[in-house]
Amino acid sequence: MLGWSSSRRLAQIIPAAPAAAIAEALGGDTITDVLLHFPRDYHHGSGVDVEDARPGDVVTMTGTVTGARQTTTRRGQFMYTITLDSGRQKVNAIFFNSRYIARQLAPGTKAMVTGKLGFYRTTAQLSHPEFMVIPAPGKRGVMTGGMKKLAEFGSPGQLEALLTSLEYLPVYPTKKGTTSWMVLAAVDAVLKQLPPIDEPLGTTPEGFVSFDEAIRGIHQPDHRGPGVFADRIKYNEALSLALVLALARADNDRRTAPAAPPVAGQQSRAEKLLAGLPFEMTGGQKTVIGEISSDLSHTRPMARLLQGDVGTGKTLVALAGMLQVVDNGMQCALLAPTEVLATQHGATLSAQLERAGCAARVVVVTGSMKQKDKQQALLDIVTGQADIVVGTHALLQEGVEFFNLGLVVVDEQHRFGVEQRDRLRDSRDDGITPHLLVMTATPIPRTIAMTTFGDLSVSTLVELPGGRQPITSVVVPGHKPAWVSRTFERIREEVAQGSQAFVVCPTIDGPGGAEEMYHSLSAEIFPELSVGLVHGRLPGDDKEAVMADFAAGTIDILVATTVIEVGIDVPNATVMYIRDADRFGVSQLHQLRGRIGRGSKPSLCLMHTDQPEDSDSFARVTAVAATQDGFELAELDLRARREGDVLGTAQSGGRRRVRLLDLVDDGEIIRRAAADAAELVATNRQLAEQLVGDVAEEERDYIDKT
Template identity: 55%
Template sequence: MLGWTDDRLLADVLPKKEATALTKAFGYTTCQDLLEHTPRAWSRHGSGVLAEDAQEGDMITCVGEIMGVRHFNTRDGKGVIRVAINDGRTVFTASFFNSSYVGRVLREGSRAMFAGKLKFYRGEPQLQHPDFLILPRPGERAAGSASLKTLSLYGDPDELLRGLDHVPIYPATSRVASWRIMAAIRHILTTLPPVPEPLGEVPAGLISFDEAVRGIHFPGPEGPEPHLERLKYNEALTLGLVMALRRLETLRRHAPALAPVAEGHRARLLGDLPYELTAGQRTVIGEIAGDLSQGEPMSRLLQGEVGSGKTVVSLVAMLQAVDAGRQCAMLAPTEVLAVQHARTLTALLADAGVPVSVVPLTGSMPVAVKRQALLDIVSGQADIVVGTHAIIEDTVEFFDLGLVVVDEQHRFGVEQRARLRAKGREGQTPHLLVMTATPIPRTIAMTVFGDLEVSTLRELPGGRKPITSYVIPESKPDGIRWAINRIGREVEAGRQAYVVCPRIDGDGGVHQVYELLGHGPFRHFVVGYLHGRMSSEDKDHIMGRFAAGEIQILVATTVIEVGVDVPNATVMLIREAENFGVSQLHQLRGRVGRGGHASTCIFHTLHDNDGRIAGVAATTDGFQLAELDLIHRQEGDVLGTSQSGTARTVKLLNLIEDYALIERATHDATELVARHPLLAQRVVLEIDRTDREFLEKS
């Protein structure tokens, strides 16, 4: 937790039974584990704990005032006590069977915590025989179900529960209730010595770290907000320090200084392009030229929409390196894309009369062709090498590598980029340009990609027509017929179409949809299919036929998300669009509209009124959609934490709402690394190995 740990074992601080229960329920073994189990809500005077946000079957904990207690008997003579509870926003009921004790202690006007499985009866929320704990007011005594005995392990329950300004509500289980966690944390905090400031002083305008660690669980009248703000700042600062240290480490390396040559290949290409560069392209080309001219390695991220002109920008950068006598490597995620890039670059160079060699290198190349490619690379005959993971292999040696370009950077880990950059000459690190067609929200750019300078292409080159999007639910058969007819009209007009499916097999899968369409409404057209289980040769063959116009309608999975450029494709139908992420839908949609023809994307959904899909259809601005993506996804998933364990490092930050705080922490981290790099390194040592792996792979 930013330079501070509490490694005391739970078993050494808590009653043995409680330590065992917490370890079994949550896997926690140390006091810090439990202190980082922060409340999901805080109830002040019995309000605001989000009971109405839960789903049926969820284990919920809520605090409320008892509005009434009713006693009655069922037909078979069982005594029932039904308690009406108001949590400040929702009125719900709790039912107890054959419990005279409940009837004595639960009284109208009392305030209590309830924990149990949520059910709905005629639309009304209710709990059946929940655990409960009365929160005593002046003159009242603590009372409750069996959990009260657990609280007694920590002392007088009245003393524990009375006078809480805000009652913490913790993520709990059916066996370990929220108040049991609360009692354990309270006990740990009473034994915890003052928590030191990791940076030596309290950041201006924030509370102390010690106050935050304690107040996040038991805030006073001020509420949890100032405690949350300080802990969020610590999380953002931790990430900022890691990125600032990585930037510092990069600056300590040496790279070849590749100044532009006035009469070189770069200048010739720029002078002979058949179209006008956008203002954004010219700006980014200037930024990259400045970086390449320095003796420190460039580390730059170029983000831009599909079709915004990233490829030509990267070619200009590569020619700047070639002019300086260096080689370039372009890494692509698939063989299809690597071959396309090689062809595109070769065509651009040929059109401008630039005598620079482009050599593809992929795993499936014939042995003789691959052997010749390797010879060209090691001898320096190959100026630009375009390939897949094959170019990272130990057998590939460069004569003098000066620039590495990585396309669709999210498909590669940092260790893969590092292996490629290690192929430079002894003592020198090649420059690095990574590219993505998935726009990155500002907070992600600061936290996950904070070690990279960021360039952005927002304009689309002239001639591209806008894409019109529609949402059609399965429940609207007229809409489905319209979509089929629209595809048919486009194909009859000489255009091509994609139909994207969320799966390969089964209902709604590629194989089924291919059969239904190919033998049904599109039986007079040439229909093909494509998916990830096909061999590389078959995939290349199908994509080649589609690119050549031999296949009119292609039924595929998201394998086409990053694929060949087919300007003649003008319509796409995405089936069951709710199965795809916002960014993925935007990437898929970008496969059409790449020529000079008006284009259409149709989002089919199984559900009516899907707000997320409607949001995607409403705009083609990838930067707006990146923010929408962040809203609809858990921040941990965006950061990759669910796979890496980094949830312990980034747990409280909200990547939409906390932009100002992240910006401040990033600035503070940069300043701290500049002033005290050793202190910064010591502070971030607490990030565990899996967290470091995640951050490195970002």
């Protein structure tokens, strides 16, 4: 971690059997693997405060048996109940059909128990917990369940000395074959033999404990609690990410790009586009166009992220930048994640250019193109006849050569990897690096942007263009038939007024799937209307034909899966019914909803769910319905999915890079790390490279949003 690791094998410190079991569970057999396996929780003192625990929580207590009684249940089962008193709190432990336990846990016995907490009336109790008898000196102890593994690490007396010496008792995540007790004992053995760790940064960062203190304290906190040690570990994790990005940013700054300053007067396609708009641009659009224009004017390659919620006008901003590059005699490439989106981008850009009277040629390249058409497109690209090239991954294949590529635009950045993103930038053989603009319609909280796009400057669009109407969102509980019926009535009313509707399903087949819904709507509910169907299994040409018919208004209701999540622009669609909305993620629901409300009419999104109203799933859908603030929803999504999914950092080369860092709550640490990383790369690049040297080149895809 950040310049520190040890190759010493765990089996050199603890017995071979538990060492092998722990190594298999952790996926590594060194002491580094063990010490970077952090506790998931802590019990303060000799156990957790039972009063603060909830039913079902696993609690651990050490205390003395102060009471015991033997009874028989109505079914004739032998039941032995003890009261364990830690001096601060009491808990009852109940054992069934285990008469030997009455001898092992007699009154006066000191023991440690661990099990799931329950309550009988108001009394806390554990049902058949694991336990360890802590014997008097010279006596033999007893261990049960997972605690039996502790016998391999020492006598009960030695283990009691360890457990009672801990201010906070750590609880470790485990897999089959291991227990938290095993990891606890292994960590203690490792720490006893671990020499002081040198500070990887040379000096301890101000405001943090040393790295040596942090590694020891995260496992065995003192009176300060685990937080002060966890903060240093979090800082190291944030700094590791920030250094990789800062190095990438510095490498980008060393490259040379073709300068493309604004062209003034009648020769400027960019000016003509903006002057001919039928609406007033938002202040945000004007600002971001200025930022991009300034970047393109220099020989330092632009590396900018353009984020904007659905409907904020990112495509117009990107087109203005592309035309500035075309004005300077160069080509632009727009990379889109799907053929549908690439085709629609091509049509949209062409229409905007034609409306503005701009002489710029748009060429679309997709994998399913007819060979003859593809060959012509490739010829137009290599000869410079194509000014703006829109394509899917097909643009990344061999055989696609640009005449003079000056700008690469990547739409829906999270659908592409960094390697894919940079392949077009590295396609020139003259040492020139095209400018780069990446776009995303998924709003990114600042902390995520800093840890995943730290190599990019960030521009944000938040205002909706004039004339756009807000979307009213309503949750439709499935257990209220009248609400479901009213949903279809509202769709009929919207269509009667000349509008169109989306009906979105989570699956293609099965109950509630797109196929079933299509047949139900077309044959039973709306036989008088034109109902279309589109999903991922349809051939590409059929999909595009259905989309085109819907965009042209010949289809009243389009039943679809998430293939319409991005890139579908039908201003006449004013109502969306999302079936089983609880089966979609927060960002998915927000993106789907963004397919309506794109015109001047008020729009309505109806989110159906069969989940109970007191469930987390229902609450999540309700939260999405309650706001259209994409940044608020992105934070909600982040809290639900945690950073591993958002960052793509859960695994990298088999090792977790982010274990403790919380992108919602640790913003201050992340900002500090980003600033420190930038300073370190500027003042001591060699040390910065050494600190992230364990991140092999092929492993650096943990920045990749896949």
